[in-house]
Amino acid sequence: MSGFRKQLNMAGQSFFGKMSASTTHELKNALAIINENAGLLNDLSQMVESGAELSAERLKSITGRIRKQVVRADDVTTKLNQFAHSMEHPIEPLELAGLVHTVLDLGRRIIEQRRMEFEIETPQAPVTVSSNRFYLMNLIWSCIEIAMDSVDSDACITIDIRATSAGGSVSFNRIDQGPEPLKIRELTDMEKALLQGMGAELIAAETTGGFVLKLPASCRYQFFK
């Protein structure tokens, strides 16, 4: 196995681990709330058996909390399922804004833990590139990590997606009034392999600040071969 291929595999495994940890942590939290509310219903039913009164409003409030967490857990599970299916096609047309949304949703717990906020500037017309879904999500997540690594917590970062003559671009910039601008730290070997595999470039945006991920219209690397 070549060094490049090994780094790409390692990047993929690391990304898969992080996203799985983030989403299952969310699921655990939703299940914990459902568990406590089910337990509370049990506590209340024992109190009713002992002669205490229980209002319909009280019951509605508890079942409402359970329903809210079921919706949350279902949403996380749907995204995790979509993520699991992201390996099915070596190359497919991918709409960039949707993909960025999915990555932010999958990594939400990690982003919140670092007290960061991301806002997506959705393009007027969809920007589509032909690439590998899993590794492009991995590369976008790497850019999110690079952005988070370059600033302290409590930063608000905008992600701007645009069509370019060569394909598409995803720009990262700081929109709050924080002291540190976004910059590209030294890339790891895994990040370099991802950029190479996707035929992408990560460059500093001299005029606007921050950095830009430039993607080709069509990725030529033969994934899963």
Place this chain on the structure above:
Amino acid sequence: MTTEKVLLVDDEVDFLETMAERLQTRGMDVTTVDKADEAFEKIQAEDYDAVILDFLMPGMNGIEALKALKKKRPDLQVILLTGHATIEKSVEAMKLGAVDFLEKPADIEALTEKIKEAQTNKMLIVEKKMESRIKDVLKKHGV
């Protein structure tokens, strides 16, 4: 046995509210906070028998928070609750003085038991301190 005074720290507000209600129905005096910073303020201002701390909260590393809490209040009885348990982290937390490391969803009866144990530990520590102070006073007066 006196009422157990508990500080519950978790960023999930629905979890806080429900868990607090369940512990209150078990006779405990429960205070809740959804931010780590507020927990530090509370333990400075009040004395708790047990602190139930979510291991992963926004902007807070559970191990670092535990270290900081124990530094401020070495006698503090901290029970860590987590949706992200690893054996490595739980061993580290116990070495740093956590009373226990429970995984979410936690069993309320097990948690209640841990809180009662924490209160007993706390009382023993306070008693030992008192005993030591009394001995010092008696020594001073040549008794």
